[in-house]
Amino acid sequence: MTELVERVDDDDRVIGLVDRGEAIRRRWLHRVATVVCRDTRGRILVHRRPPDAARFPDGVNFMLGGASEPGETYEEAAARELTEELGVRARPCFVLKFRCAGVISPYWLGLHEAVVTGPVAPDPDEIAWHDWLTEPQLAELVRDEAFVPDAREAYHRWAAPRRDGRTPAGPAG
Numbered sequence: 001m002t003e004l005v006e007r008v009d010d011d012d013r014v015i016g017l018v019d020r021g022e023a024i025r026r027r028w029l030h031r032v033a034t035v036v037c038r039d040t041r042g043r044i045l046v047h048r049r050p051p052d053a054a055r056f057p058d059g060v061n062f063m064l065g066g067a068s069e070p071g072e073t074y075e076e077a078a079a080r081e082l083t084e085e086l087g088v089r090a091r092p093c094f095v096l097k098f099r100c101a102g103v104i105s106p107y108w109l110g111l112h113e114a115v116v117t118g119p120v121a122p123d124p125d126e127i128a129w130h131d132w133l134t135e136p137q138l139a140e141l142v143r144d145e146a147f148v149p150d151a152r153e154a155y156h157r158w159a160a161p162r163r164d165g166r167t168p169a170g171p172a173g
Helices: 020-025 074-086 135-141 149-164
Strands: 004-008 014-019 031-038 044-048 064-067 093-100 107-115 129-133
Touching (some): 004 020, 064 074, 074 093, 129 135, 135 149
Parallel strands (some): 031 107
Antiparallel strands (some): 031 064
């Protein structure tokens, strides 16, 4: 199945449409939108990927998300991915964007946050297990070897302003 994505340059400007598999094979930059979900108590959703997942099987992550579709903003892609993977509708708020080195391939990662107020219905093709953790529990889990390396990179950028008492900034790279 062909999944088209926007190939982007070093400044995150669109330079063409390509197959995502080709973008990964050739290590072309493209866009990925993610969401960090909190419940009404402030806990963060973490999940484990299924063992048969194409990318990061059995990997643990604190973000939901995936490649942006052509023409989508990061925010639109994050909202779509939230609905597809968790079965909820919410309005993700932009937190930061950076050029992720990526274990499989480099990409621009747009990270958002959303508060989930109701029950979740995880897609079993995307999520094998999930739980809500406090920030200290998440900080401990990030050290686990099962934590997805790309998510670890995103976590450190996401958590840094909190540790330093700053507000997360806009695009960085």
